[in-house]
Amino acid sequence: MAVVELHSHPVLVKYRASLCTRGTIFMIIVFILTVIPPLLIAYRSEGFWIREAFYREQPSVVFKHGILLVLGMRDGSYVTWSTYSNFNLLEQSHLIIPVVKTREEDVNRDGKSDKLHFNLEVPVSDSQDVVSVEMILVFDYKLNRFSTLHMESMAFIQRASFAAGAKFVAEGDLRLQLKQPLAHKGSDTRYNVAIIDENSVFVEDYTLSNIFSNYLSRNVSTYFDCKYPIWQTGRGAGQPFIITGSVSYPEELIIYIPGFWQTIKMGWIQYLSVLVIFVFLMEKVKMFVFENQVITTIIERPSASKNHAM
Known part of the structure; x- marks a missing residue:
């Protein structure tokens, strides 16, 4: 069995x-x-x-309508203008008033601005040959996903050429630059201070070297990334010098401490x-x-x- x-x-x-x-x-x-x-x-x-980790987030960026513009001429002179009244008073002998148009656009309709369009028409005289552009645009910049970062940031747009220009076109991105990782929680408002002190009555406070010196000492900042700037020549008689382009606010890869x-x-x-x-x-x-x-x-x-x- x-x-x-x-x-x-x-x-x-x-x-x-x-x-x-x-x-x-x-x-x-x-x-x-x-x-x-x-x-x-x-x-x-x-x-x-794990000492560092990363995530992606599109920042909340708002243009603060802060502009500082300097145009360099072939003869070594310059003209300038800003949205800061004290600076304009200090630079009266070089002051020139452009026609400024700006517009922010929310492409994907998510409640966050995705791009700033700007256009400046500077009424320089026919005898003035523009060979360089230096311009600062000021933004309010926020991150909210992990730690809350709130700061005032800027985009520095520049171009120089041997040929006298008629139009400068700059299309680029406002990119985040981190010298140290962000915290994983909490609120960081260390850099929510004015990049340009509009209450100052001293010329040196408005110089680009002084502004950049203070700005680059930050651990968190932004910069303008423009890979293909366009410098157009052949300005006609009586025509203004035109600065136009856009600043996009792309999604960022953000490093933080877990x-x-x-x-x-x-x-x-x-x-x-x-x-x-x-x-x-x-x-x-x-x-x-x-x-x-x-x-x-x-x-x-x-x-x-x-x-x-x-």
Whole structure:
């Protein structure tokens, strides 16, 4: 008659020893060799602690209608204009009033502006040959996804040429520049201060070198990225010099310092992946040592009566 298996169960064999014996010391060593090496391997293999992480976010950018413009002439002179009244008073002898048109556009209708269009018509005389443009546009810049960053930022637009210009076209992006990663939470308003002090009555406070010196000392700033500026020549008699283009506000890849729980979560996963291997190996070592009585222990097996079917 064929025999079939009706039921099975493992037999639990216990290996006992006193507290101060070689068996106990062996188990302590096994525990240490199971827990500590995976930690060292995970740590030494780099990436155990996440020091930096990144995410994408489109900033909330608003043009503050702050402009500072300087046009350089072939003869070494210049004309200038700004939206800052004190600066215009200080530069009366070089002041020229352009026609300014700006418009912000929300392309995808998500409530955030995506682009600024600008157009300036500067009424320079026919005898003035424009060979360089330097212009600052001022923005209100915000990030909100993790830490809340709020600052005043700028785009510096420039171009110089040996040929007298009639029109300068600049199409580019307002890009974020980080010298240090952002925090993962909290509010950062360190740089929500005026880039150009409109209340100042000193000429040096409005010079580009002084403005840039203060601005570049920041850990967080923006810059204008224009890869293909266009300088057009051949200005007709009585025609203004035109500066036109756009500033886009693209999605940014932002680096930040992870919080405690994110760091622990990623570290635990790496530690556990190595720990599983060591647990498996050490179980094999313990099985060999105790089953072969390499270290003498008291073996406790189930009683025979429990192993026999009734």
